[in-house]
Amino acid sequence: MTDPIADFLTRIRNAIHAAHETVDIPASTLKAEIARILTEQGYIDSWAVLPARDGGAGQLIEVRLKYTDDRRSAISGLRRVSRPGRRTYVEATRIPKVLGGMGTSIVSTSRGVMTGHDARAAGVGGEVLAQVW
Numbered sequence: 001m002t003d004p005i006a007d008f009l010t011r012i013r014n015a016i017h018a019a020h021e022t023v024d025i026p027a028s029t030l031k032a033e034i035a036r037i038l039t040e041q042g043y044i045d046s047w048a049v050l051p052a053r054d055g056g057a058g059q060l061i062e063v064r065l066k067y068t069d070d071r072r073s074a075i076s077g078l079r080r081v082s083r084p085g086r087r088t089y090v091e092a093t094r095i096p097k098v099l100g101g102m103g104t105s106i107v108s109t110s111r112g113v114m115t116g117h118d119a120r121a122a123g124v125g126g127e128v129l130a131q132v133w
Helices: 004-017 029-040 116-122
Strands: 022-026 044-051 057-065 077-081 104-110 112-117 126-132
Touching: 004 022, 004 029, 004 057, 004 077, 029 044, 029 057, 029 104, 029 112, 029 126, 077 116, 104 116, 112 116
Parallel strands: none
Antiparallel strands: 022 057, 044 057, 077 126, 104 112, 104 126
């Protein structure tokens, strides 16, 4: 696998299309930070790091997806911005707004992974990892 972040987003996207309650994703620190931001922004209910199932190696992140009463997902769309073949770095003043501020940019900065809004407020730029709306 060459792009673990794209795999993380694709697993969530596929689970939403299949109307699953939870989805298991191989764990890493960066993926845990992205899951933390998705929880803080209200896109997912919760997440937890669990040991691998069936005696496998490594750990898993279990993401509990969030749906409305009529079974529509809180996430309308996910998009990977910076890819291994084309990295996207921006300065603080050029961090993109998603849907005019209705969505969230996830940015990896020198001060950690944060939302585009928080990075703009802190005055730090970085790599735009993904956009969620």
